[in-house]
Amino acid sequence: MKTSTSEFIALRGHQYHCRHWGDPTAPMIFMVHGWMDVGASFQFVVDSLKADWHVIAPDMRGFGLTNGPTTDAYWFPDYLADLDALLQHYSPDAAINLVGHSMGGNVVGLYAGIRPERIAKLVILEGFGLPTTKPTQAPARYKKWLDELREKPEMRTYASAAEVAKRLQKTNPRLNDERAAFLAQHWSRENASGQWEILGDPAHKLSSPILYRVEEVMACWEAVTAPVLWVEADDTAIWSWIGGKEKGRPETDRRLTHFKQLKTELVLDAGHMLHHDQPQALAKLIEDFVGLPKAV
Secondary structure, eight states: OOOEEEEEEEETTEEEEEEEESOTTSOEEEEEOOTTOOGGGGHHHHHHOOSOOEEEEEOOTTBTTSOOOSOSOOOHHHHHHHHHHHHHHHOSSSOEEEEEETHHHHHHHHHHHHSGGGEEEEEEESOOOOOOOOGGGHHHHHHHHHHHHTSOOOOOEESSHHHHHHHHHHHOTTOOHHHHHHHHHHHEEEOTTSOEEESBOGGGGSOOSSOOOHHHHHHHHHTOOSOEEEEEETTOSHHHHTTOHHHHHHHHHHHHTTOSSEEEEEESSOOSOHHHHOHHHHHHHHHHHHOOSSOO
């Protein structure tokens, strides 16, 4: 494995944890993880990159080693503001190569349309978004959120890091023992009671009271000026989350028409966590797309 270092920076009232790989003077790739994941999750992709890169992957607020606010709700605009501050900190002048997976894919897709001048190349991994909503759903959605607030959400704990690894493999059977053991060490930590707790604020489990307004998302996508690489896994679980493939495929294709410069790729023998399942294939796709900074 390539060696990484941790850095904590003060950012928007938080101590943000960022993981770095490579020479700080090398060309940068910035990677944003998905829901209930951490920056270290990109280790296997970084290991597979051929060129010399400075890869930075933060733990987004309320995940990993980045503490969340004292709150019972997380708002998507805060992820955008955090990313804006992170990029201003690490690359205030130069446009960057930006990669996002799942929830992180949604974050980077929105951000690239909000500040298009900041992005050199954009890579979205399984960043499908959520099902289309209607305003008539608002009363029930707000009620659901209010009902959930009455009971404090909790995360399950595990007796050991090995149990955490087994839980990861249950969710993703493609995950081998070595990778599962590595992820467990970054995805959880031992608490004062000797139990291993997941490094994610339980508040993330609450339903969002805000409906997913797809046309607003598409307006941001239309404003993206950077070339976009859209990557899906052939065995993705996304379809079950967005109403099935029969409805999800044409809706996804409709959404993708809003990007001006789009290249699509399919990674075989991979599920939603394609950066764990096929890191070498994914690393090649990323480097072929953003371009190698020098001969390797």
